[in-house]
Amino acid sequence: MKNFVINTIRPIFTIIAGSALFLTGCSKNEPQQVIPSTKPVSEKTNTTKQNSFKPVDMVWIPRGTFNMGSKHGKPDELPVHKVTVDGFWINKTEVTNNQFAQFVKATKYLTVAEQKPNPLDFPGVPEDKLVPGAVVFEPPPGNPPLNNHRLWWTWKIGASWRHPNGPNDSIEGKEDHPVVNVCWFDALEYSNWLTGKTGVKHRLPTEAEWEYAARGGSNEKIYIWGDELKPDGKCIANFWQGRFPNQNTTEDGYRMSSPVGQFASNGYGLYDMAGNVWEWCEDWYKNDYYEKSPNKNPKGPNTSFDPAEPNIAKRITRGGSFLCSELYCTGYRPSARMKTSPDTGLNHTGFRLVAEGPPPNK
Numbered sequence: 001m002k003n004f005v006i007n008t009i010r011p012i013f014t015i016i017a018g019s020a021l022f023l024t025g026c027s028k029n030e031p032q033q034v035i036p037s038t039k040p041v042s043e044k045t046n047t048t049k050q051n052s053f054k055p056v057d058m059v060w061i062p063r064g065t066f067n068m069g070s071k072h073g074k075p076d077e078l079p080v081h082k083v084t085v086d087g088f089w090i091n092k093t094e095v096t097n098n099q100f101a102q103f104v105k106a107t108k109y110l111t112v113a114e115q116k117p118n119p120l121d122f123p124g125v126p127e128d129k130l131v132p133g134a135v136v137f138e139p140p141p142g143n144p145p146l147n148n149h150r151l152w153w154t155w156k157i158g159a160s161w162r163h164p165n166g167p168n169d170s171i172e173g174k175e176d177h178p179v180v181n182v183c184w185f186d187a188l189e190y191s192n193w194l195t196g197k198t199g200v201k202h203r204l205p206t207e208a209e210w211e212y213a214a215r216g217g218s219n220e221k222i223y224i225w226g227d228e229l230k231p232d233g234k235c236i237a238n239f240w241q242g243r244f245p246n247q248n249t250t251e252d253g254y255r256m257s258s259p260v261g262q263f264a265s266n267g268y269g270l271y272d273m274a275g276n277v278w279e280w281c282e283d284w285y286k287n288d289y290y291e292k293s294p295n296k297n298p299k300g301p302n303t304s305f306d307p308a309e310p311n312i313a314k315r316i317t318r319g320g321s322f323l324c325s326e327l328y329c330t331g332y333r334p335s336a337r338m339k340t341s342p343d344t345g346l347n348h349t350g351f352r353l354v355a356e357g358p359p360p361n362k
Contacts, residue, residue: 053200053357058089059269060360061213067220068211069290070335076287077335080220084296085212087359090205091352093260093271094178094279095190097171100161103190111186113160113345134159134181136166136347137323139245146328152245164257164347176259178277178350184315184342187280187351194353201356204282207337208298209354210318214274214334216267224266224274224334229326237263237275239332240325256322257348273319274332277350281316285339306339314339321348
């Protein structure tokens, strides 16, 4: 069953290739760019005056200019270019299980992982195999080669935000952990709910807003906290220590996700902008977008293109996760870019939101 699903259902390949590994490269004969398909989502209208906005657990990020990208990363992080973003509010932490549960209770929303896949999306797959589930991290024994990431990702029936690692797992006692197994569309519905509730537009951050906020006022540092991964030999974020994918020393105190806010905040008072879980952004992914990105408030390309998987449209995720390591991913760098199909979620991917409310009173 497991092997059948992994080898036949498209989102699994999307998840594995798009979220578990940076797959960047160049092609002399690039395939035709993907024109992203759209999925209907509910739109909310602002009905409350913005001057009544009272943000909860959010930080105001002032307008500023920074150098986006890095000379120390992957090809799609180049060229380093100057970007200016207007001020915005952003969550101090990733959205937690408790916060997401409040949304689900109020709206009765079912995440994509909790819904039966549409047979029309998977021609040739027997309908009895199309059951709710998600892809979770489950490494094999021994020391598998690091060039085959499918070895440690498993399609698991019953995995969802309520059951991050499968039906026998639970978020009980993990209410303050970041919600995971939520796809881009799930995050969008959560943001629409908050927009209607507050009267102020909530949304996912743009890639530029996310990186600017993550840097915390420090420009062109390799890591959020500086240029050394472990200052004074100490782990100051939740990422993988040891031989990936099955030997985690838990030097940082956690094998998988940690409660939000367990490590020091950055210069803007934001937590977990490095490690813990990947975070969805608003933008489509395009490997060469930085070559032509606007220098003010860039919102990403209108189309998606990933040379590694040219036929799959993808959205950006940022920040790395508890699975990122020195040996494998280094996604905890503020400039690191990841890309994933918007209809897929993983047990190391969550989100935080920005709000377009007025700046705080001086």
